[in-house]
Amino acid sequence: MYTPTPSLSAWSIFWVKIFRRGAFADPPARHGIEALRYLKETTQGLIEPFQSQINWAKEDDSTTCFIDEMKTWTPSLGFDTHGGRVTLVGDAAHPMLPYRGQGFQHAVVDADLFIEALKKGEGVEAYNTEMVERGAKAVAQSLKEAELSMDLEGVKKMMMVRQGHGRSA
Numbered sequence: 001m002y003t004p005t006p007s008l009s010a011w012s013i014f015w016v017k018i019f020r021r022g023a024f025a026d027p028p029a030r031h032g033i034e035a036l037r038y039l040k041e042t043t044q045g046l047i048e049p050f051q052s053q054i055n056w057a058k059e060d061d062s063t064t065c066f067i068d069e070m071k072t073w074t075p076s077l078g079f080d081t082h083g084g085r086v087t088l089v090g091d092a093a094h095p096m097l098p099y100r101g102q103g104f105q106h107a108v109v110d111a112d113l114f115i116e117a118l119k120k121g122e123g124v125e126a127y128n129t130e131m132v133e134r135g136a137k138a139v140a141q142s143l144k145e146a147e148l149s150m151d152l153e154g155v156k157k158m159m160m161v162r163q164g165h166g167r168s169a
């Protein structure tokens, strides 16, 4: 398929900075220009072209900026299935940090296995058991990857670096 290149002036650049809480003084604001200035001030010395992308973010209404905490939890059995009629899939079941690039993949696997269970006339219990075990493993891996990503020696040990995006759990 051929897609004409749009005018560069119409491009939007999207970047994410991830940092550990406490690595810098708390941000003065969670959104808007002050938050953007904080991110710029605490982001120095990146290899190009990444540093320039940060520096070029305009400090006006054309830039949208939010600072928030990434949420994660380990799934467990015992949630109310309303008599086997309700279950969980995807991030609602096992929100994980994005360091392994696995969240969407597990959401798709969940949906696939849930539909298979329905086709076989099974209740949600067998699905729940497999999903919780697989989801808990993936959440744990994402947390470990996050820790390793915080310094260069750790980065070398990351599954993402050694194995890439392959299915993990």
Ligand SMILES: Cc1cc2nc3c(=O)[nH]c(=O)nc-3n(C[C@H](O)[C@H](O)[C@H](O)COP(=O)(O)OP(=O)(O)OC[C@H]3O[C@@H](n4cnc5c(N)ncnc54)[C@H](O)[C@@H]3O)c2cc1C
Residues within 6 Å of the ligand: 016, 089, 090, 091, 092, 098, 100, 101, 102, 103, 104, 105, 106, 107
């Ligand atoms: C920075 C980042 C990078 C990522 N990279 C990868 C990657 O490389 N590979 C990968 O596999 N995964 C990745 N993920 C994870 C992936 O995006 C999620 O795991 C996936 O989107 C989860 O899908 P979901 O359908 O469960 O939830 P969502 O995509 O969050 O969908 C939930 C939907 O429900 C809507 N909603 C919420 N409340 C209500 C309500 N009350 N009424 C109606 N609708 C509602 C929301 O608006 C949303 O559209 C990444 C995530 C992040 C944040």
